Amino acid sequence: MDGESRGTKVDSSRRTSPAAFFRGFLREPGQVGSVIPSSRFLEQRIVEASNLSAAKRVVELGPGTGGTTRTFLQHLGQDARLLSIELSPYFHELLGEIADPRHVNHLGSAEDLAEILASHDMAHPDVVISGIPFSKMPEAVATRVAQAVKDNLVEGGRFIAYQFRRDVAGITDPIMGAHASCRLELRNIPPMRVYRWFKTSGD
Template structure:
């Protein structure tokens, strides 16, 4: 492992311990998970593509996205954690194709994108926040665009079993929002065993043209 990669992992683990609810993941995405999440970031020579990554963290997936960018393509990164944002600025601030937006995705007016990759820990949010974010991201897709996100395999039933009271109600409400979104928009799911922990990657596409999201 390179010194830079080791530094990224150390930062990730430190932030997970400090802001577990916001960070969500317990380790950076593996190369196999990154490959699945970027399945539809497809090069298109001669045509400008716009890509959005929400919650890039230390950039484990970003590195793969950037490697696929052509000269005319653009990549927007939305990162709420200021320490992760500082790291991303260090790594990508000199690339004119990459724009870094700090803060919550709900705080920004998004453009329109061919591909959106999302690494947010939806299971840690309130149901209304999850519904809001999905609405914004799906509405930001161009015709034929895709939204890809992941969830850890086996976690939903564990959360239902080991949470009680208000936490259980919140868990069930969030899982209901995610379930409805998948039922309506999912066209493919991949299981990635080579990740810590194993994960399901869901690929979505709007079932019909969506109006501009009003929040």
């Protein structure tokens, strides 16, 4: 099953509780990189790496309960769009509560990025942000996700991945070239590395 949520909408500034995030971790621990939501310090580091204020089309892979999603929406322009792609039906339902016309909530796999983008008329996004734990994915799946990101980003676009482990660099560097930056955010549980790649004209 995949598609958009049709649930009851609530204020997009409302943050889901750590308890809701922990329940999601217990349901599907292989798809969640942490037992608690991202801290505001990590969110700010991701926002800075993404340059969201200048972006028009943004994709978030593995948004979880939507805490990061709400923060990203606060930094996007009024004519921007944010597409959340979530594999967990539980998290997808929570994301459906975000009441912001710029937000599109899709239940599906990041491996199908091209098809999902086409279905929402969002080809060639400026930024793709991933909270998916690459270290918990089979290598073949992680490689397909990284390749899909490269194939679909606009030229000059950014891929941002925030991760506890370094696996994402070993998978993505051969596909997109060496990462442009990696910043460690210690004010998060667990500490997270924020990686950034650019899609160059030669890619």
